[in-house]
Amino acid sequence: MDGHDIxxxxxxxxxxxxxxxxxxxxxxxxxxxxxxxxxxxxxTGLPPTFVGRLVLKxxxxxxxxxxxxxxxxxxxxxxxLEDVLSFLVREHLAEITHRGATDIDVTLRLTDAxxxxxxxxxxxxxxxxxxxxxxxxxxxxxxxHSVRKQxxxxxxxxxxxxxxxxxxxxxxxxxxxxNAGRPLLMYGPAGSGKTFIAERLGKLLHxxxxxxxxxxxxxxxxxxxxxxxxxDAPAAAQTAVGDKRWRVCRRPxxxxxxxxxxxxxxxxxxxxxxxxQAPPHLKANMGLYIVDDLGRQRVAAHELLNRWIMPLDRGIxxxxxxxGTRFTAPFDVWPVFSSNLDPAQIGDExxxxxxxxxxxxxxxxxxxxxxxxDACCASIGFKLPQSAFEYLLHDLHMATNKPFLACYxxxxxxxxxxxxxxxxxxxxxxxxxxxxxxxxxxxxxxxRTGPHPPAMKQPDKRMATR
Numbered sequence: 001m002d003g004h005d006i007x008x009x010x011x012x013x014x015x016x017x018x019x020x021x022x023x024x025x026x027x028x029x030x031x032x033x034x035x036x037x038x039x040x041x042x043x044t045g046l047p048p049t050f051v052g053r054l055v056l057k058x059x060x061x062x063x064x065x066x067x068x069x070x071x072x073x074x075x076x077x078x079x080x081l082e083d084v085l086s087f088l089v090r091e092h093l094a095e096i097t098h099r100g101a102t103d104i105d106v107t108l109r110l111t112d113a114x115x116x117x118x119x120x121x122x123x124x125x126x127x128x129x130x131x132x133x134x135x136x137x138x139x140x141x142x143x144x145h146s147v148r149k150q151x152x153x154x155x156x157x158x159x160x161x162x163x164x165x166x167x168x169x170x171x172x173x174x175x176x177x178x179n180a181g182r183p184l185l186m187y188g189p190a191g192s193g194k195t196f197i198a199e200r201l202g203k204l205l206h207x208x209x210x211x212x213x214x215x216x217x218x219x220x221x222x223x224x225x226x227x228x229x230x231x232d233a234p235a236a237a238q239t240a241v242g243d244k245r246w247r248v249c250r251r252p253x254x255x256x257x258x259x260x261x262x263x264x265x266x267x268x269x270x271x272x273x274x275x276x277q278a279p280p281h282l283k284a285n286m287g288l289y290i291v292d293d294l295g296r297q298r299v300a301a302h303e304l305l306n307r308w309i310m311p312l313d314r315g316i317x318x319x320x321x322x323x324g325t326r327f328t329a330p331f332d333v334w335p336v337f338s339s340n341l342d343p344a345q346i347g348d349e350x351x352x353x354x355x356x357x358x359x360x361x362x363x364x365x366x367x368x369x370x371x372x373x374d375a376c377c378a379s380i381g382f383k384l385p386q387s388a389f390e391y392l393l394h395d396l397h398m399a400t401n402k403p404f405l406a407c408y409x410x411x412x413x414x415x416x417x418x419x420x421x422x423x424x425x426x427x428x429x430x431x432x433x434x435x436x437x438x439x440x441x442x443x444x445x446x447x448r449t450g451p452h453p454p455a456m457k458q459p460d461k462r463m464a465t466r
Contacts, residue, residue, distance in 0.1 A: 036243065037243045038079075040079065040083055048084070051076075055081075057122050059108065065109075071104075124274050127221045132213070133216065147332055148332065152175040156175070165375075170197075191407035193405075194292075196406070209286040215278075223275060229283055230250075232248070252286065252287030254280050254288070255291075258297055258298070259297075264280070284333045288336060290338065305346070309354070315331050316330060369404035380427075385430075416434065
């Protein structure tokens, strides 16, 4: 099966819906997204009975409905609503109570039969939002705006990471894995900045993409657009799209952490609402999907990794509706895995081969650590005397063999700032303040607290590993 086959039971039944009205551009990155509004009910790719029942439900909930009301609720043009109303009138489910001088000035109400059918339909499925997109049309749009068409350059990396102090060789390798369309694994100690880098990689992705509010699959509704994870593009991009059943968004960057389970990677059916919620990697299509803390989930690592075999190999994922209908959906994401574990502890060689790049993120160099500390001080509004950083370096880090992890400056300074605010002290980094923050952060009291030696030897920069 390809990315838009639908399987009923054990025999494959390929459903070919009308092609989506996508106006293709020679340069998709530079041209606004244009999705032509459907002109007829047939153009939507949705069964007339389905759209009719959607209109019946919303009319029952809101009383009499005008074309203007219905167009706003369901994001459908007046021409399509006229087709729907003709269907409902023919079936004696609705009647026109007012028709004005313009096409939009039409009011309808339900018949007794229409109210009964609407009530039954509401009990089965309470969804009354924007009309969903036929799944075949969605799959075609995903192919049109595939993240695999992205091409990242060295200049893109410089813009996305700016003054972020991170080994540029690592970033070059990460960008190359995206250009190759391959997954990326970043591993290293906790606090080394893996999650920060992973989320920042989303800035490498160019352009906006259309996200449907919901999908129509095998007679069921799957809600896809999620305002908690999808970031809207500017208003001008929204108005350029003719089909208002789509929302123009930045390419998604979605992250799952230790809460991830096998069940959360499947469609989630809400029995009380009567429709489905899309899993995170389906919401991330055409963008970046990050699995953080790989190996720390509540499910065994090898079981979680086995779940990704087919998506990583074939670029599709298999889902099953409660009716038994199975379908394949596009797996059009750039997968980035982040783990505190060594790759050998995560999966076997067969799985690791499927990962395009495996990058170790370790402690910062001394120069980068100082730069990060300076930047954190500036952002919080702290003054950092040279002597205070020397104390941090020699009396705290070297005395306890703590590596220069990227998380330490921010975490220590936040503790120091909280203490200074509590005491009403000056916003300055002091030896005493650093020691208190260090002991609170690490739970250690074995740090040297005496005065500095008269002649402080410059630390050996060879100790700073990547």
